[in-house]
Amino acid sequence: MNNHKFHMVNNSPWPILISFTLLSLTTSAVVWMHKNDSLLMMISFMLIMTLSFQWWRDIIRESTFQGIHNKKIIKLMKWGMMLFILSEIMFFISFFWTFFHMSLSPSIEIGLNWPPLGVEPMKPMNIPLLNTVILMSSGVSITMAHNFILNKMLTKTIKSMMITILLGIYFSMIQLYEYMECSFSISDSVFGSTFFLMTGFHGIHVIIGTMFLIVSTIRMKMMHFSNNHMVGFEASAWYWHFVDIIWLMLYISVYWWGM
Known part of the structure; x- marks a missing residue:
């Protein structure tokens, strides 16, 4: 003591x-x-x-x-997670800055066009829209899981977590298929570089978030969490919402507007 x-x-x-x-x-x-x-x-x-x-x-x-981990430690750990997510936001802002800098004022090296000539962009209403629906649905299910654990509904919490995990895995599989069917590569001008950097790093974050949720679900089954002591679960939920918001910005700016 x-x-x-x-x-x-x-x-x-x-x-x-x-x-x-x-x-x-x-x-x-x-x-x-x-x-x-x-x-x-x-x-x-x-x-x-x-x-x-x-x-x-x-x-x-x-x-x-x-x-x-008393109340003081829990508060500090929550602040640490929020600052970590803030650092991740700044990480993605650098990519968005590059994308908008090149797309709003295309340089002469890429023919003053966006997308550059010879690059066939992806249609935003096909696979990207499906991935958006999948990830937004997973945001709903993780929110339901949070609500269930606050109301001491353990079985429903685990079911909602499993739905979120399956949607995350499904998203990663669809994105892999999108990369396999893509008509351009990371070496196709600054368009391909920014596209694969932004979507690729987001995909890595989805995989990390899915692993985070899997660990939280296992701990939940082992009765490690309660309605007033669940820092690990809350951190995974915050991280997943961060992944959702970044994808929504990616879809609107890169897939829909940028294409």
Whole structure:
């Protein structure tokens, strides 16, 4: 017991180990790109997943079983998640800035046209609209899950979470199909570069958010959450809403207006 409300974290080997493994992953990714040898990259990726599991296991133990995360710690963790989402928003703003800079004033290098000549844009009313409906529907289901857990309806909460996870996986599959059918590539002018950077990074965030929701659902089944102690679930829900909003902006600006 301490005479203050703050959590003084014990010494942990996971941060420094993950730092070295991330360095190994980036280095091995360069090796893969230049020498087409992916063995070291796959080993580094598996090490990151293993070390992350160990680190998150310790955090779950501290919050759920040791009771270290009191109201003050919960408030600080929520602020941390909000600041993290804010940093992600700034990350995407840089891509939107590039897109609007090039589309509103196309340079002479791309023929003063947007989209550039020779690039056949995608039709916004086909696959992009379907993906928009899928992701907006998942936003509704995660909101329902939040409402159910506040009202202590565990079974309905888990069902709503499962619907959200399935919609997230379905979105990723549809986006993969969209990439396979796309008539241009990332090397086709600044149009292809911005398109695949924006949609690709968003797709990575959808995959991360889906994993976040899967972990929250497993913890929910293990009775780790209650209607007044559910920081992990709330963080996953906030992150998923962030993914929804970014996609809506992508669809309106890139697919609909920009095409």
